[in-house]
Amino acid sequence: MSRPLFALMSRDLKLAYRRRDELATPAIFFVLVTTLFPLGLSPQPDLLQSIGPGVVWVAALLAGLIGQQTLFKGDFDDGSLEQLLLCPVSLELLALTRVATHWLTAGLPIVLLSPLMGLLMDYPAHAMGELVLSLLLGTAILSLLGAVGAALTVGLRQSGMLMPILVLPLAVPVLIFGAQAAAQAAGGGDPGAALYLLAAMLVLGITLAPFAIAAAVRVSLES
Amino acid sequence: MDRHSWAWFHRFASPPYVYRFAGALAPWCAWTALLLIGFGLYGGLWSSPPDYQQGDGFRIIYIHVPSAYLSMMCYALLALASAVGLVWRIKLAHAVAVAAAPLGASFTFLALVTGSLWGKPMWGTFWVWDARLTSELILLFLYLGFIALNRAYEDPRSGDRAAAVLAVVGVVNLPIIHYSVVWWSSLHQGSTRFFGGEAEIATSMVIPLLLMILGFTMLFGACLLKRMQAEILARERDAAWAAEVA
Numbered sequence: 001m002s003r004p005l006f007a008l009m010s011r012d013l014k015l016a017y018r019r020r021d022e023l024a025t026p027a028i029f030f031v032l033v034t035t036l037f038p039l040g041l042s043p044q045p046d047l048l049q050s051i052g053p054g055v056v057w058v059a060a061l062l063a064g065l066i067g068q069q070t071l072f073k074g075d076f077d078d079g080s081l082e083q084l085l086l087c088p089v090s091l092e093l094l095a096l097t098r099v100a101t102h103w104l105t106a107g108l109p110i111v112l113l114s115p116l117m118g119l120l121m122d123y124p125a126h127a128m129g130e131l132v133l134s135l136l137l138g139t140a141i142l143s144l145l146g147a148v149g150a151a152l153t154v155g156l157r158q159s160g161m162l163m164p165i166l167v168l169p170l171a172v173p174v175l176i177f178g179a180q181a182a183a184q185a186a187g188g189g190d191p192g193a194a195l196y197l198l199a200a201m202l203v204l205g206i207t208l209a210p211f212a213i214a215a216a217v218r219v220s221l222e223s
Numbered sequence: 224m225d226r227h228s229w230a231w232f233h234r235f236a237s238p239p240y241v242y243r244f245a246g247a248l249a250p251w252c253a254w255t256a257l258l259l260i261g262f263g264l265y266g267g268l269w270s271s272p273p274d275y276q277q278g279d280g281f282r283i284i285y286i287h288v289p290s291a292y293l294s295m296m297c298y299a300l301l302a303l304a305s306a307v308g309l310v311w312r313i314k315l316a317h318a319v320a321v322a323a324a325p326l327g328a329s330f331t332f333l334a335l336v337t338g339s340l341w342g343k344p345m346w347g348t349f350w351v352w353d354a355r356l357t358s359e360l361i362l363l364f365l366y367l368g369f370i371a372l373n374r375a376y377e378d379p380r381s382g383d384r385a386a387a388v389l390a391v392v393g394v395v396n397l398p399i400i401h402y403s404v405v406w407w408s409s410l411h412q413g414s415t416r417f418f419g420g421e422a423e424i425a426t427s428m429v430i431p432l433l434l435m436i437l438g439f440t441m442l443f444g445a446c447l448l449k450r451m452q453a454e455i456l457a458r459e460r461d462a463a464w465a466a467e468v469a
Contacts, residue, residue, distance in 0.1 A: 148388070148389075148392055152372060152385045152388060152389060153372070153375070155376075155381075156375050156376065158375060162371055162372065162375055165364070165367070165368050165371060166368040166371075166372060166389060168364070169361045169364040169365050169368060169393075169400070170365075170392065170393065170396050170400075172361055172400050172403065172404070173396070173399045173400050173403035173404075176403045176404065176406070176407045177403060180407065197403075201399065208395065212388060212391070212392050215309070215388050216385065216388050219381055219384040219385045219388060220381075220385070222380075222381055222384070223376060223377075223378050223380075223381030223385075
């Protein structure tokens with residue numbers, strides 16, 4: 001890894017570590033949203049079993065987006081984002097590094113908490129590995145998509161509600177294949193196809209999303 | 224190739240020229256649209272027989288199919304204009320995209336409403352999570368996101384470029400969204416077919432439908448040209464030529 005990328009990554013990790021309480025917010029949000037569904041519907045085991053994979057996935061999707069709204073905000077406000085633009089490394093690689101670091105601090109906790117939420121939703125223990133795997137791939141794609149939305153709205157005052165509106169329609173395929181993989185694994189089926197499609201989308205996202213994120217950052221800095 | 228043979232093309236980067244060009248073309252589109260839609264409606268509502276299964280209910284396709292087709296064509300146009308604007312920094316291309324977005328959203332909404340009105344007597348419910356309906360709904364959200372992002376920026380130039388990035392990301396995603404929804408709905412329920420297939424529609428129904436599709440496209444063209452004129456005037460409001468024509 002080249003030195004500027006490594007420096008950016010270690011700086012982001014250090015900042016995240018110093019604001020540990022902020023780190024917990026997406027994870028708490030994830031747990032809370034998942035808890036709301038049995039309360040709002042009914043705690044019957046057969047209902048929970050049928051909606052479980054979808055609920056865990058929707059909660060992870062929303063928590064991931066909430067966590068991403070401030071992805072570029074701090075750097076935009078204090079001007080570091082402009083310094084990143086001046087960096088000799090391409091903005092695309094810097095954006096990819098930023099997304100990867102942020103995923104480590106915001107996406108990974110959600111993935112690690114998901115078996116616990118699976119247990120709450122009566123998700124079968126034998127399929128837990130597939131649930132985690134689907135979320136591992138899915139949250140990474142969502143991080144890339146969310147970063148595009150975060151970069152597009154970073155300079156706006158009312159970015160709070162706008163960013164999810166931009167990103168959620170684009171996240172539909174991820175939700176469909178992710179929840180499908182988890183549900184098929186729970187039902188004893190083969191989640192292979194859905195997981196491979198998620199992996200393919202992740203590859204496509206890693207390839208193309210950095211260009212969109214970089215373009216969006218440039219637009220935001222020009223305004 | 225001779226350099227001057229392309230010179231005419233550069234005029235399309237000049238706002239006053241495009242303003243006059245759009246103004247001259249718009250009435251032609253509007254009158255053709257009126258004529259085609261008039262003939263299409265006559266053929267569709269009076270001279271073609273009721274369907275043997277659906278009775279008169281099928282006649283809503285004369286609005287539904289053109290709207291659905293335009294909702295998708297308009298997004299393609301919007302994304303193309305956005306890409307042109309981003310790559311070559313042509314401001315007028317952004318004006319085309321911004322002018323097209325509310326039209327596309329309207330046709331998408333019209334396609335959803337007519338589809339749901341058709342669904343009530345045919346399927347017994349206003350809404351079915353059918354692949355086509357669902358992807359149309361997501362398309363509507365994409366349009367709304369484009370419009371919201373464009374308007375959220377105070378500086379219209381940044382708003383143009385930000386919304387253009389979103390449109391390009393959206394158009395890359397659109398096939399993935401469409402096929403994921405098709406796959407998802409085929410797992411949930413049997414795929415719902417509107418008719419047996421293209422070949423089974425009688426000629427007396429196909430001709431009015433084609434007329435309506437062409438007519439709606441012309442109507443879309445006329446609205447787009449007028450909206451572009453308004454958009455260009457709003458953007459060039461400080462220019463001397465704009466004060467003259469307005």
